[in-house]
Amino acid sequence: MNLPVPSGSVERPRWPAPSRFRRYQGPVMLSLLAICALVTVLTTIGIVAVLGLETIHFFRESHVSLPAFVFGTEVDPPKFGIFPLIWGTVMVAAGASLIALPIGLLSALYLSEYAPRRVRAVLKPALELLAGIPTIVYGFLALVLVTPLLKACFEPLGLKVDSYNALSACVVVGVMIIPMVSSLSEDVLSAVPRSLREAAYGLGATKFEVSTRIVLPAGLSGVAASFILAISRAVGETMAVVLAAGRMPNVTANPLRSVETMTAYIVAITGGDASYGTPKYLSLFAVGMTLFVMTLGLNILSGLILRRFREVYN
Amino acid sequence: MSVVESDNYEPERRARRLAGPLFGAACLLATLTGVVVLSVVLGAVAAAALGHGSQHPWYAIGPNAWKLGRFLVSLTQKFSEDAGFRAGVYGSLWLLALTVLFAVPTGVGAAVFLEEFTPPGRLRRAIQMNIANLAGVPSIVYGILGLALFVRAFGFESFALGRSLWAGALTLALLVLPVIVLATQEALRSVPSSLRHAALALGASRWETVRDHVLPMAVPGILTGTILAVSRAIGETAPVLMVGAAGSIDWIPNGPGDRYTALPVEIYNYAKEPGVEFQSVAAGGILLLLVILLTMNSIAIVIRNKYRVPTR
Numbered sequence: 001m002n003l004p005v006p007s008g009s010v011e012r013p014r015w016p017a018p019s020r021f022r023r024y025q026g027p028v029m030l031s032l033l034a035i036c037a038l039v040t041v042l043t044t045i046g047i048v049a050v051l052g053l054e055t056i057h058f059f060r061e062s063h064v065s066l067p068a069f070v071f072g073t074e075v076d077p078p079k080f081g082i083f084p085l086i087w088g089t090v091m092v093a094a095g096a097s098l099i100a101l102p103i104g105l106l107s108a109l110y111l112s113e114y115a116p117r118r119v120r121a122v123l124k125p126a127l128e129l130l131a132g133i134p135t136i137v138y139g140f141l142a143l144v145l146v147t148p149l150l151k152a153c154f155e156p157l158g159l160k161v162d163s164y165n166a167l168s169a170c171v172v173v174g175v176m177i178i179p180m181v182s183s184l185s186e187d188v189l190s191a192v193p194r195s196l197r198e199a200a201y202g203l204g205a206t207k208f209e210v211s212t213r214i215v216l217p218a219g220l221s222g223v224a225a226s227f228i229l230a231i232s233r234a235v236g237e238t239m240a241v242v243l244a245a246g247r248m249p250n251v252t253a254n255p256l257r258s259v260e261t262m263t264a265y266i267v268a269i270t271g272g273d274a275s276y277g278t279p280k281y282l283s284l285f286a287v288g289m290t291l292f293v294m295t296l297g298l299n300i301l302s303g304l305i306l307r308r309f310r311e312v313y314n
Numbered sequence: 315m316s317v318v319e320s321d322n323y324e325p326e327r328r329a330r331r332l333a334g335p336l337f338g339a340a341c342l343l344a345t346l347t348g349v350v351v352l353s354v355v356l357g358a359v360a361a362a363a364l365g366h367g368s369q370h371p372w373y374a375i376g377p378n379a380w381k382l383g384r385f386l387v388s389l390t391q392k393f394s395e396d397a398g399f400r401a402g403v404y405g406s407l408w409l410l411a412l413t414v415l416f417a418v419p420t421g422v423g424a425a426v427f428l429e430e431f432t433p434p435g436r437l438r439r440a441i442q443m444n445i446a447n448l449a450g451v452p453s454i455v456y457g458i459l460g461l462a463l464f465v466r467a468f469g470f471e472s473f474a475l476g477r478s479l480w481a482g483a484l485t486l487a488l489l490v491l492p493v494i495v496l497a498t499q500e501a502l503r504s505v506p507s508s509l510r511h512a513a514l515a516l517g518a519s520r521w522e523t524v525r526d527h528v529l530p531m532a533v534p535g536i537l538t539g540t541i542l543a544v545s546r547a548i549g550e551t552a553p554v555l556m557v558g559a560a561g562s563i564d565w566i567p568n569g570p571g572d573r574y575t576a577l578p579v580e581i582y583n584y585a586k587e588p589g590v591e592f593q594s595v596a597a598g599g600i601l602l603l604l605v606i607l608l609t610m611n612s613i614a615i616v617i618r619n620k621y622r623v624p625t626r
Contacts, residue, residue, distance in 0.1 A: 026521035036423030050462040110341030134549025208334035236452025238552035299450035
């Protein structure tokens with residue numbers, strides 16, 4: 001056989017050596033990107049540092065003890081009891097959840113199980129648009145639409161409705177978080193494998209049975225996580241609550257009375273005449289810290305549920 | 315062999331037959347609440363803004379449509395006869411531009427770093443969890459952060475930005491940063507890895523692969539997420555209120571160091587005043603805001619639907 005034997009010196013093609021620009025661009029960009037990622041970490045550190053330091057500052061200036069702060073029932077200085085604010089916040093969040101969670105879950109089930117493809121293609125963007133409406137709009141609606149409606153409903157029954165009241169806040173915040181519940185739950189429910197549904201249908205189950213006994217249990221952890229995220233959102237909601245629920249820190253179970261939430265208090269302090277460094281001004285940081293801890297706790301809980309109870313299908 | 319009675323094949327047949335459609339109808343109704351609410355929102359706001367109080371029925375929008383132009387052109391004034399939102403619209407546009415300037419490069423950069431350059435492991439999990447938690451922090455907490463960090467700089471006067479557009483935009487940028495990071499990551503993940511492998515096999519460096527191949531493929535997704543995030547920022551009231559957008563400013567900011575007011579803040583200031591006239595002005599502002607936001611959101615949704623990567 002006569003194979004061409006390579007001679008001693010083969011001319012290898014010459015690639016241009018990487019220019020200095022090309023050699024350094026990668027590492028330089030990498031460090032810039034790392035700095036970007038660092039910004040997110042620094043944001044967290046910043047939030048914790050600001051809230052923590054100023055909260056300590058508050059406790060030092062105001063001479064309020066921690067139990068007196070948490071359980072005190074008088075908001076005004078020099079008592080600085082936050083309990084009425086927590087009460088108002090929990091009340092609004094609970095009422096909003098009563099409205100949003102069932103409706104959100106049902107519409108998630110509809111979108112993932114019942115809706116024909118073309119209906120879905122219209123409804124999903126509509127829900128997304130709804131989620132894009134700013135909260136100030138909901139606050140305005142509470143003021144000009146919901147509260148007058150409530151007055152028309154309840155005042156003939158002899159019940160007094162405050163012009164700022166907790167119920168209208170519950171209604172608008174509830175409506176506001178529906179898209180969040182439905183879109184997060186729908187993602188989870190759609191991810192339940194098709195084989196589970198078809199097995200159930202094959203055994204003669206109806207659509208209702210497949211939805212409630214197969215799909216829902218399979219996606220339960222995700223649905224629960226979306227519920228908790230929505231509640232956390234309701235707790236942190238500000239403008240709708242400021243305009244709907246008002247500024248009266250009442251501890252009451254009557255939803256037709258005015259209540260004050262933590263977020264409303266913070267807005268009121270910034271808009272007020274308290275100057276920097278006074279205990280009244282610093283109290284906004286302490287209230288903000290409480291709010292931050294509550295929402296962070298809920299968010300972490302939601303993540304834990306998602307990870308701990310996730311059903312894994314192969 | 316006994317014959318099973320036919321009824322036993324389907325126990326509670328009627329109940330099951332009935333429950334299905336009923337439940338389906340309930341689910342459909344629940345879904346429609348969203349659509350109904352959307353129309354009620356738009357209808358009520360339009361009626362309050364353009365209707366003429368009690369003299370005209372709520373649908374008498376046509377003759378008053380000229381008012382919308384007035385809301386856009388007129389500067390803030392407490393007299394509702396001639397009130398408008400020019401200062402707020404300019405302020406919000408300034409905020410929009412500066413927020414995009416700060417948040418988009420940082421957010422995309424952080425996402426690229428996490429998706430393309432960080433090996434899966436403890437570091438990546440930690441940063442990822444941090445971003446997820448940041449996305450859940452209420453916007454008013456960002457307002458507090460901005461107040462302490464940017465407006466006052468912890469009391470170091472020479473670093474403090476005061477109640478300027480800088481401070482407002484930086485606060486909003488931090489607020490939307492996690493949302494942009496999450497959306498960009500999603501977009502980067504949908505780029506098939508065969509593309510990366512091909513580029514790397516041809517001798518491109520990892521940065522070149524990202525710059526020339528991965529990022530261009532991910533642009534539609536990034537754009538969608540960014541528009542949605544930024545439109546959320548423009549609608550935010552609480553953080554901007556906290557970092558000092560003033561209520562009654564009747565001049566237009568000349569540069570990013572100026573004091574400003576934002577459209578949602580002006581709306582809030584009118585909405586909290588008692589009196590129908592003020593509320594009709596507030597509704598006019600809301601109409602402007604909704605037109606801006608819904609346009610932005612629709613653009614985002616259209617982009618996404620147009621460039622959606624077919625799922626395999």
